Amino acid sequence: MGGRTLGYKNSLKGVGYFLGAALLEWSYEMALMVMILFIVVALPFAIFGLTTKLGRVVGRCSLKGLATRIRRARIRCWNGLTTVLKAPGVSA
Secondary structure, three states: OHHHHHHHHHHHHHHHHHHHHHHHHHOHHHHHHHHHHHHHHHHHHHHHHOOOOOOOOOOOOOHHHHHHHHHHHHHHHHHHHHHHHOOOOOOO
């Protein structure tokens, strides 16, 4: 979820930079008005769509628990990689 949101945010930033540069070729005042309009349109979504729980940790995480999660993720990654690298008909 976080990666998708970050990608969406970065694409919107890119569109904003491109649109802003294109509008600056036309008129500074027009570019400013269009960008302000986009912010005004986005504000209600930010105000009413975001919750206060956004970015909060649900529970405590110990260092040992974190190490266990990292180890399990590495094992899953390694097992998936060896499965992909096996040639058909070859036993490991």
